[in-house]
Amino acid sequence: xxxxxxxxxxxxxxxxxxxxxxxxxxxxxxxxxxxxxxxxxxxxxxxxxxxxxxxxxxxxxxxxxxxxxxxxxxxxxxxxxxxxxxxxxxxxxxxxxxxxxxxxxxxxxxxxxxxxxxxxxxxxxxxxxxxxxxxxxxxxxxxxxxxxxxxxxxxxxxxxxxxxxxxxxxxxxxxxxxxxxxxxxxxxxxxxxxxxxxxxxxxxxxxxxxxxxxxxxxxxxxxxxxxxxxxxxxxxxxxxxxxxxxxxxxxxxxxxxxxxxxxxxxx
Amino acid sequence: xxxxxxxxxxxxxxxxxxxxxxxxxxxxxxxxxxxxxxxxxxxxxxxxxxxxxxxxxxxxxxxxxxxxxxxxxxxxxxxxxxxxxxxxxxxxxxxxxxxxxxxxxxxxxxxxxxxxxxxxxxxxxxxxxxxxxxxxxxxxxxxxxxxxxxxxxxxxxxxxxxxxxxxxxxxxxxxxxxxxxxxxxxxxxxxxxxxxxxxxxxxxxxxxxxxxxxxxxxxxxxxxxxxxxxxxxxxxxxxxxxxxxxxxxxxxxxxxxxxxxxxxxxxxxxxxxxxxxxxxxxxxxxxxxxxxxxxxxxxxxxxxxxxxxxxxxxxxxxxxxxxxxxxxxxxxxxxxxxxxxxxxxxxxxxxxxxxxxxxxxxxxxxxxxxxxxxxxxxxxxxxxxxxxxxxxxxxxxxxxxxxxxxxxxxxxxxxxxxxxxxxxxxxxxx
Numbered sequence: 001x002x003x004x005x006x007x008x009x010x011x012x013x014x015x016x017x018x019x020x021x022x023x024x025x026x027x028x029x030x031x032x033x034x035x036x037x038x039x040x041x042x043x044x045x046x047x048x049x050x051x052x053x054x055x056x057x058x059x060x061x062x063x064x065x066x067x068x069x070x071x072x073x074x075x076x077x078x079x080x081x082x083x084x085x086x087x088x089x090x091x092x093x094x095x096x097x098x099x100x101x102x103x104x105x106x107x108x109x110x111x112x113x114x115x116x117x118x119x120x121x122x123x124x125x126x127x128x129x130x131x132x133x134x135x136x137x138x139x140x141x142x143x144x145x146x147x148x149x150x151x152x153x154x155x156x157x158x159x160x161x162x163x164x165x166x167x168x169x170x171x172x173x174x175x176x177x178x179x180x181x182x183x184x185x186x187x188x189x190x191x192x193x194x195x196x197x198x199x200x201x202x203x204x205x206x207x208x209x210x211x212x213x214x215x216x217x218x219x220x221x222x223x224x225x226x227x228x229x230x231x232x233x234x235x236x237x238x239x240x241x242x243x244x245x246x247x248x249x250x251x252x253x254x255x256x257x258x259x260x261x262x263x264x265x266x267x
Numbered sequence: 268x269x270x271x272x273x274x275x276x277x278x279x280x281x282x283x284x285x286x287x288x289x290x291x292x293x294x295x296x297x298x299x300x301x302x303x304x305x306x307x308x309x310x311x312x313x314x315x316x317x318x319x320x321x322x323x324x325x326x327x328x329x330x331x332x333x334x335x336x337x338x339x340x341x342x343x344x345x346x347x348x349x350x351x352x353x354x355x356x357x358x359x360x361x362x363x364x365x366x367x368x369x370x371x372x373x374x375x376x377x378x379x380x381x382x383x384x385x386x387x388x389x390x391x392x393x394x395x396x397x398x399x400x401x402x403x404x405x406x407x408x409x410x411x412x413x414x415x416x417x418x419x420x421x422x423x424x425x426x427x428x429x430x431x432x433x434x435x436x437x438x439x440x441x442x443x444x445x446x447x448x449x450x451x452x453x454x455x456x457x458x459x460x461x462x463x464x465x466x467x468x469x470x471x472x473x474x475x476x477x478x479x480x481x482x483x484x485x486x487x488x489x490x491x492x493x494x495x496x497x498x499x500x501x502x503x504x505x506x507x508x509x510x511x512x513x514x515x516x517x518x519x520x521x522x523x524x525x526x527x528x529x530x531x532x533x534x535x536x537x538x539x540x541x542x543x544x545x546x547x548x549x550x551x552x553x554x555x556x557x558x559x560x561x562x563x564x565x566x567x568x569x570x571x572x573x574x575x576x577x578x579x580x581x582x583x584x585x586x587x588x589x590x591x592x593x594x595x596x597x598x599x600x601x602x603x604x605x606x607x608x609x610x611x612x613x614x615x616x617x618x619x620x621x622x623x624x625x626x627x628x629x630x631x632x633x634x635x636x637x638x639x640x641x642x643x644x645x646x647x648x649x650x651x652x653x654x655x656x657x658x659x660x661x662x663x664x665x666x667x668x669x670x671x672x673x674x675x676x677x678x679x680x681x682x683x684x685x686x687x688x689x690x691x692x693x694x695x696x697x
């Protein structure tokens with residue numbers, strides 16, 4: 001399917017997206033480690049929707065003046081996504097947020113529910129687990145963290161192939177490492193502490209009247225399953241779908257399953 | 268010359284085999300291995316050693332601060348400074364330095380150093396640092412805003428020391444409706460501020476632009492020429508002629524009557540570099556956003572490398588390169604002459620004892636430094652024209668330099684790499 005890269009000027013920044021497909025608009029927000037490109041999940045959804053895979057400001061290989069230096073909280077990114085939706089006259093949209101992007105999506109839903117047709121949260125951060133803990137990327141290497149988002153090394157390597165030479169110190173490509181580090185820096189800027197939650201989000205979720213779908217990998221070791229239940233409980237009109245044998249990054253590890261859940265089974 | 272004593276205050280009394288098993292001994296290395304009985308003994312031994320350093324003629328005692336790691340016991344630099352203020356008579360208390368960005372209240376810090384300056388009767392030199400990345404992790408201060416917080420805390424600190432209160436402060440990171448501490452620094456216009464670092468071009472320039480001496484922390488000797496070139500260029504640009512009074516150097520030096528014993532003890536410096544135990548991971552030492560973006564690829568490669576363990580150069584190599592100096596007083600004086608001739612600092616920090624060097628040997632090292640090494644170094648310093656900022660009574664900062672003494676020139680484009688700090692710093696601290 002034809003995919004193109006489009007950049008929109010918002011608040012003095014160039015916000016970049018990969019876009020393809022046709023139909024109602026669907027916007028995807030990526031994990032804290034970034035969107036690796038026009039991926040199978042985008043391709044699968046593009047058969048049903050006009051898919052907009054947006055790079056959150058400061059992600060996707062940007063730094064310096066291309067970055068919103070003033071942004072200090074994921075809510076600031078949610079505000080920018082809202083401005084971007086309005087600038088492109090896209091709303092109301094299906095808003096799909098994965099991991100950290102799920103947190104941003106949930107924040108936007110509490111601020112501007114009129115921009116959403118549906119909220120889809122996939123392994124979303126944003127709520128403080130009562131029992132478990134959100135896996136802290138800042139205590140581990142970039143590659144160990146991203147690998148933890150998959151249920152197996154094979155699933156990780158299907159997206160981030162190593163160059164096969166295990167004797168090398170760092171078998172991943174330079175570009176991957178550099179973009180991961182830029183993305184981690186941006187996550188540091190907006191999400192260092194408290195780590196991956198906002199105590200002020202949960203009380204506001206009750207005001208999100210649009211339908212919500214919460215999707216979780218059965219083997220998610222990054223954001224505990226209890227957060228899925230917490231979202232379903234807090235959102236007035238939400239249901240939960242669990243993807244078996246899948247880790248945190250459902251969008252990357254099980255794109256067909258996720259697309260089927262989002263489209264209602266006819267993917 | 269300004270000659271100062273230093274020890275990292277290692278907490279060497281812990282089960283090193285547990286550190287080797289873990290592969291690291293910082294941040295997440297459990298403090299269940301910390302034995303406070305041993306901690307109490309070690310603190311009190313260090314205090315006795317500081318008293319001796321004061322008595323034998325050191326101009327200063329340098330102290331520092333680190334967190335969650337056995338390589339340094341001092342979790343709060345102002346605590347040890349306060350003790351020194353009360354138990355020493357002559358030596359300056361040289362804080363190198365206060366990790367400003369990790370403090371959530373620079374105002375409380377300003378109160379502490381005002382108290383120390385008064386109690387010590389004006390003997391405080393209050394150095395400031397960004398702190399190694401792991402201090403940001405341990406104290407949960409955002410590493411991506413480390414430099415912003417450093418700059419803002421510095422500006423607030425200087426204003427608090429020089430301006431009468433009350434005033435308010437509305438910054439990006441710190442806000443106070445009333446800044447009016449009932450504690451003022453004794454030294455006027457304010458205690459000297461020195462800036463230590465390994466080799467961060469950004470920090471070297473910052474220090475030069477503020478006319479603060481830069482104390483090079485055991486940077487390999489052959490690199491110090493490059494380092495001073497960066498400093499001098501920035502100094503000339505803002506309008507003053509830099510010299511040895513702007514330069515400090517910290518070096519690992521151990522002295523005993525028996526040169527072989529001295530070299531044996533000096534091997535303990537490798538303990539600090541993780542040769543025996545491992546120290547930390549690059550993503551703790553330099554979290555994303557902490558270092559220069561010019562070094563991003565090198566950093567990301569190192570952070571994701573499977574290679575573990577010490578990256579320090581072997582002991583013999585460091586000895587040959589005079590990154591460690593050890594021997595009899597005469598041997599050490601001869602080596603330090605070369606260091607002074609090459610590096611030309613007016614401020615020399617002698618890092619005397621580390622790792623498992625015992626209390627008696629530490630005391631003997633300090634005594635020999637005082638009776639034999641320091642007098643010789645003073646003579647060499649005079650011969651080489653290495654006069655320190657206190658001796659010359661230089662202005663404490665650029666801001667407090669009379670404008671008619673400044674002659675700013677346009678800075679030539681710098682063609683050197685933007686920043687060479689991170690990988691070297693990482694190597695130093697592993």
